[in-house]
Amino acid sequence: MIELNRLRGQRVFKEYWPFPEKIGAEESVKGFAARNWMFSVVWLILLTVPSVADEAGRAERDAISACVADNAHTGTLVERSANGEFVAGTGQRFLATDIDFLPAENASHSSSNIGDDPKGSQTLEAIPAGPANRWGLIPAWIVVRNGDTLELLQADELETGGAIFVPERASGSCARHLRQAESSAREQKTGIWARGKDAPVHSVTDLENLEAAAGNYVIASGRIVSLGKTRSTRYLNFGRYWKTDFTVTLKASDEDRFDAILSQNGWRIENLANKTVEIRGVVQVRDGPLIALRHPEQLVVIEDKRAGRGG
Incomplete structure (x- = not known):
């Protein structure tokens, strides 16, 4: 070029x-x-x-370097199956870690070109990111090779609006790259983000839709009204009535992990009252809609304090 x-x-x-x-x-x-x-x-x-x-090429290389780190030599050649799994010749089955593809019948997203390779010049490599789950699927970073060009499948799917960012193993610069890729699709209203009210984003005051989303991975944004804690749990309350309003929890033993990430921008769990945040996770219904946090990247403080007020 x-x-x-x-x-x-x-x-x-x-x-x-x-x-x-x-x-x-x-x-x-x-x-x-x-x-x-x-x-x-x-x-x-x-x-x-x-x-x-x-x-653009530098951004792709940076994402791969940040997420794959020193595990690149452990890559396994795989093929993408119709159900979204990545299967090796040995029969090993991998899933793309840290993203979630919405059900095809509900998604009207523009799919990425990864996996569509009529000339056969594209290869996919799965880099294990953790042990197999109970279904035998190994979470992995999927690296796409087209000649001398390398791409991270997760970043590509997020940028084209084909998936939602699900922080499980990403941290630091890896998480920033993936969040930025998703943000690009959200800003351009691409793929799943073009679905308007059906997009997986909710106000914390929209209790009806949050409860209807039970079992699904969503993004919820709004202002934390108050904080609570017990010996084992920390509570972020988004309303005055915990029996019906939206609540977010995290284990007390995880608080230091969350504070380590939040402190990079001057925040701590204990001073988030009245702050506007963005939460992502699987919705449960326990005395109102609830999301239990497991990973620090599931919680982001929105700098513009006006965002999300009033629902």
Whole structure:
């Protein structure tokens, strides 16, 4: 790409640059300046194209580096099955960790091109991220190789609106890359985020829809009204009536883990009262809708305190 644009640049240079020998005595200074301006604009455009592509490629490499870390050498070649699993020739079955694909019958998302490879030049590698679950599925980072190009399937699915970010193993820069990919799709209302009121995002005051979403992974945003705690549990209360209002819990033993992440932006669990947050997790119904947090990346404080007020 860079070499091609260099050649293009040479052609533009030869065609538009006003060499002194091509400027006749009849050409005005104004004409000379105009031709110089034309060359400058075209040259700037050609220089910008590879830099944008390089930036996109760099983001993909950064995501892979951040999430896969030192486990890249343990990759297993897999094929994507119709049910969303990734199957190796040995029969091992993998699932893409840290994302959740919505049921096909409910999703009107634009699927990514990963797995659609008529020329057979694409390969998928599963990098185990943890032990197999009770169904024998191994959570894994899925790396897509197209020649010399590498992509992280999770980031691609999130960016095209094909999945929702489900923090389970991602942390630090890996979590930031995945959240940013999802945010891009949400901002552009792509894929599952184009579903309007049916998108998996709810206000913490919309109790009816939250209860209707029981068993599903959703995002809920709003203001924490009060905090509570017992020896074993911390409570984030989003209403004054805990028997009916939305509640979020986390284990007291996990509080330090959450504080370690929150403190990067100046927050702690104990000072989140009256703060606007975004919560993600599986909705349960226990004296009103509830989400139990397991991973610090499930809780994000929204800096704009006005967001989410009033539901």
